[in-house]
Amino acid sequence: MSRAGAGRPSAMDSAVLEFVRRRTETTRVEVARELGVTAATVTNSVKRLLSAGLLRESGYARSTGGKRATLLRVDDSARRALGCTLDEDRLSLVAVDTTGALRSRAVLPLADPADPSEVAEVLREGLAIIAPGDELGAVTGIGFAVPSDLPAEVADALQQLTLALDVRAVRGTEAACAALGSFWSGEQAGSGLSGTLHLGSSIALALLLDGAPFRPDSGRPLNHMTLDPRGPECSCGRRGCLHLAVAPTGIADLTRTALTATQGDEAAAEAVMVAALPLVRVAAHLSSAVGLDTLVLAGSPVQAAPAIYLDAARQCFGDDPGAHVVVSQVQPHPCAVGAAVLALQTFLEAGQA
Ligand SMILES: [Zn+2]
CATH class of the missing domain: 3.30.420.40 (ATPase, nucleotide binding domain)
Incomplete structure (x- = not known):
């Protein structure tokens, strides 16, 4: 909002910081090898991150014959x-x-x-x-x-x-944001293409490549995507829109039903499964069209009844989902x-x- 354009981090510094964060502790040599960049590039980037107080040195790696390498960690007290x-x-x-x-x-x-x-x-x-x-x-x-x-x-x-x-x-x-929350909580692999299908104020898909959003404003609503041209009429004037199948009475209502389902109410569980199947089918199409490595289902109904959404994914994908399927469980609010x-x-x- 206010100064979003100012002070963009250097892509290399961000990549180094993210790699160290994921590894907890690592060395410059390992960073260079894993990121596929030169030792000099990493040395310069680490120098900047150390002086900014974002990384700290935390001792020495075990000797492999030559000079022992310095270990790097993210300074968790920094910011x-x-x-x-x-x-x-x-x-x-x-x-x-x-x-x-x-x-x-x-x-x-x-x-x-x-x-x-x-x-x-x-x-x-x-x-x-x-x-x-x-x-x-x-x-x-x-x-x-x-x-x-x-x-x-x-x-x-x-x-x-x-x-x-x-x-x-x-x-x-x-x-x-739900996609980033899931990635940073360790629900997804550290690299590759992931898609998060989120049930919130709307049904939307956000893509991350190696943990970074394609664009923070990606993830436009899919609510009125036509799922069934002969389906029920929608307020938008078309028929069979996605939201009518995935959350027929709204996301908040679906979340309440999902919570009831987890208390053993079979009718509620069936209603959530009926709503979960079209969501997972659409997710499967998007996943194979885009070539996702990880598919994340997220949002309050999914968090309320993860087992039902996982079961729907199993029914839909069978034994070969193509993508790794994750039901997001980030707490508190992803x-x-x-x-x-x-x-x-x-x-x-x-x-x-
Ligand atoms: Zn519609």
Whole structure:
């Protein structure tokens, strides 16, 4: 939002930082070998990351004959980034450190998520909880996972508030943030192409390549994709739109049904399975069309009844899913976690506060 264009991290520094984060502890030689770049490139990048306090040296690797290599780690005390998302009745905020680990969280009730002044006030309250005193001045930035139906006035109010507080802000779609939250929580492989099909304010697909979003604003709603031209009429004027099959009475309602299903209600379990099958079928088509390595199913109904969605995936993909299928279980709110990761990816730059 406010200064999203300023201070983009160097792609190489980000790649080195991400590689070290995934390995927990590694050496310059290993980084160069795994990233396929020269030793000099890694040495320069590591020098910048060390002086920025994002990496630290943590001893020596075991000797392999010659001089012992220095071990590198991400400095987890270095920075905090914040992530925020809005649901129909609440605002969720998280703080993550440079390793992506969750440091604090706050969930505040919202009476009306379409009311700009209420949303701004609740965000201000949440920030005071999660980054009290001068801590807010030290955060790397805040990411917002934006619902597809967020009114422009609410987006403007959030932007005005972050500008007034002098916090750098960036926006991503819910789906892109859910994908990042899943990736950073270790649910996906460290490299390759992954697709996250997210059930949130809309049904949307976001792609990550080696952990980075194609675009933070990718993940446009698929709600009115035609699934069955002879299906029921939709309010959009067409027939058989995807959302009518995947969440016939809305995502919030489907989530409630999914929770009921996990308490042993067989009718609810059947209703969720009936809704899960078309979702998984569409996911299978998208997955094979794009050539995904990992397919992630995410969103509140999926989190509420993961076993049903996994079962639907098994029924649909059979023994050969092509892609590795994951049912996302990120806690607390995957979109808020992913939004914080988006802020880290956007604003972390060597030499920058
Ligand atoms: Zn429609």
